Amino acid sequence: MEGFLITFEGIEGTGKSTQSSALYKYLQKEGLPVFMTHEPGGTPIGDQIRQLLLNPENNEMCPITEILLYEASRAQLVHQIIRPYLEEGYIVIADRFADSTVAYQAFGRDIPVNVIREMNSFATWGVNPNLTFYLDLMPEESFKRVKLRVEETEKIPDRLEREKLEFFRKVREGYQVLLKDEPFRFKYMDASLSPQELHEKIAEFTVRELKKSNLYYKHENGSENLTLPSDFLSDAERG
Numbered sequence: 001m002e003g004f005l006i007t008f009e010g011i012e013g014t015g016k017s018t019q020s021s022a023l024y025k026y027l028q029k030e031g032l033p034v035f036m037t038h039e040p041g042g043t044p045i046g047d048q049i050r051q052l053l054l055n056p057e058n059n060e061m062c063p064i065t066e067i068l069l070y071e072a073s074r075a076q077l078v079h080q081i082i083r084p085y086l087e088e089g090y091i092v093i094a095d096r097f098a099d100s101t102v103a104y105q106a107f108g109r110d111i112p113v114n115v116i117r118e119m120n121s122f123a124t125w126g127v128n129p130n131l132t133f134y135l136d137l138m139p140e141e142s143f144k145r146v147k148l149r150v151e152e153t154e155k156i157p158d159r160l161e162r163e164k165l166e167f168f169r170k171v172r173e174g175y176q177v178l179l180k181d182e183p184f185r186f187k188y189m190d191a192s193l194s195p196q197e198l199h200e201k202i203a204e205f206t207v208r209e210l211k212k213s214n215l216y217y218k219h220e221n222g223s224e225n226l227t228l229p230s231d232f233l234s235d236a237e238r239g
């Protein structure tokens, strides 16, 4: 496949949405073909599945139903968006992807990891990220951020935002196992840094990996230098 798939992973409140949209804007400014999406959702069908998954009224959802819904949303996203864009040579940025299901469902909800991996490869049609930024933060800290976000947006907390600290501890441990398994795909990021610092590191690393992949990285002005956006905070979308 022609393109380059970048995913963002980590527990709630680590800054995945902030950083994926900042990276998207940065690559777009650099003149590269880039598309951004998120999970669950990202397609009309996926967005309806997302509603089911996040609705706090659905607290009786059993773990297997939960996995199948995530995988259904993912299958549709890969089929309708990710694969076609990669085939066109785009850089695709996904705010969460298959690793989330391993971390949350296998480590968080104790579903056998081999079952999840099978379902992931079925749903993704074998599409794998070229690069995954893992944003790491202690669950206590991420909880504070989620609480702030809920207050700022005046939303009621969704089903996952209501999970207990203990659940996110297990999910975070799960991500750590994934990082050990695939140290070359994952890039560990200390998510306690400021949004701007994180963004600069992420942009710099992405450019390095894109160049290494021999895909493309042509500046129209011929410059090899990385220009970092200074207006990050006003630029970044939240969500």
Ligand SMILES: Nc1ncnc2c1ncn2[C@@H]1O[C@H](COP(=O)(O)OP(=O)(O)O)[C@@H](O)[C@H]1O
Binding pocket: 010, 011, 012, 013, 014, 015, 016, 017, 018, 019, 145, 146, 148, 149, 191, 192, 193, 194, 195, 198, 238, 239
């Ligand atoms: N590096 C950071 N330091 C402090 N707060 C942050 C940082 N990145 C994001 N935030 C804030 O924390 C909350 C969660 O960020 P968000 O990007 O929505 O995380 P996620 O998508 O991983 O759940 C938001 O209110 C956001 O403004």
Ligand SMILES: [Mg+2]
Binding pocket: 016, 017, 018, 095, 239
């Ligand atoms: Mg988010």
